[in-house]
Amino acid sequence: MPDLxxxxxxxxxxxxxxxxxxxxxxxxxxxxxxxxxxxxLLALSLLVVFWWWDMYRExxxxxxxxxxxxxxxxxxxxxxxxxxxxxxxxxxxxxxxYWHPEDEGGDWTGSEYGSVILDPYGLPFLNTLxxxxxxxxxxxxxxxxxxxxxxxxxxxxxxxxMGVYFMLMQGVEYESxxxxxxxxxxxxxxxxxxxxxxxxxSVGVVLLSFAFFRHGRGAMNESKHVFHEAAAWYWHFxxxxxxxxxxxxxxxxxxxxxxxx
Numbered sequence: 001m002p003d004l005x006x007x008x009x010x011x012x013x014x015x016x017x018x019x020x021x022x023x024x025x026x027x028x029x030x031x032x033x034x035x036x037x038x039x040x041l042l043a044l045s046l047l048v049v050f051w052w053w054d055m056y057r058e059x060x061x062x063x064x065x066x067x068x069x070x071x072x073x074x075x076x077x078x079x080x081x082x083x084x085x086x087x088x089x090x091x092x093x094x095x096x097x098y099w100h101p102e103d104e105g106g107d108w109t110g111s112e113y114g115s116v117i118l119d120p121y122g123l124p125f126l127n128t129l130x131x132x133x134x135x136x137x138x139x140x141x142x143x144x145x146x147x148x149x150x151x152x153x154x155x156x157x158x159x160x161x162m163g164v165y166f167m168l169m170q171g172v173e174y175e176s177x178x179x180x181x182x183x184x185x186x187x188x189x190x191x192x193x194x195x196x197x198x199x200x201x202s203v204g205v206v207l208l209s210f211a212f213f214r215h216g217r218g219a220m221n222e223s224k225h226v227f228h229e230a231a232a233w234y235w236h237f238x239x240x241x242x243x244x245x246x247x248x249x250x251x252x253x254x255x256x257x258x259x260x261x
Contacts, residue, residue: 010051017044052210069226076230080237083200087241090193094248097185120250123173127166128246131201134162135239138208142232156212156228159235163205170198193249197241204238207231 021044024036141155211228 008051008054010047010054013047014044014051017047020044072226072230076233080233083237087193087196087244090189090196091244091248094189094193097189120246123169124246124250127169127173128242130162130166130169131239131242134159134166135236137162138232138235142228153212153215156208156215160205160208160212163201163208163235167198167201167205170194190249193245197238197245200234200238200241204231204235207234 017040021037021040024038024040027033028037137155138159141152141159143149144152144155207227208231211231214227
């Protein structure tokens, strides 16, 4: 069988859906209108579901040969690389504002230190432990599938629940912070970085739920587990991004005084 599958319209459609969502976010930021964002989220969610459903049917029909599986892994690696560049841009903006506050009018945080930045050894530290432990569980689930361990689905489910709990704790943090994204440069970047990270955690939970469902249907085994592997890669990426957020946004920025650069 040749290492080819039929052309799919979903990648291009997802790109246009993402552009629509990005444009809607700009409109929301400047004009406080959620209309475009809501339609963009709905369209993007449906497109991703259709795309994943096609991939599910392809694996069931035996279309994912060794060459296709390699291409899927390579594509996932490229996708994660693009996500790294995405977060790097906002981290760079954070460091620029932190090290050069004069570019933000001399005080880029206003009076927010102490009210914006929570105790790094409190709720943020708990969230860090949750994600690190969840990363261990998702790794165990993947290796368990390869070794035909009977606890794979349980480990996937535990990882999913830890991700949901993390998002709930992030919501509690937002409620108790007492600041907004429009109050200062720091507030903007705080919400952008932690908010986009939270969105990626939710995507990771969805990916793991698909892996959980497919494992229960017998669609994955020790020799056919590309989707589970890709979901585990993505979850580890989410872990690493949060470590950067914890060390630089919460811990490093705790006292509000950056180094002289």
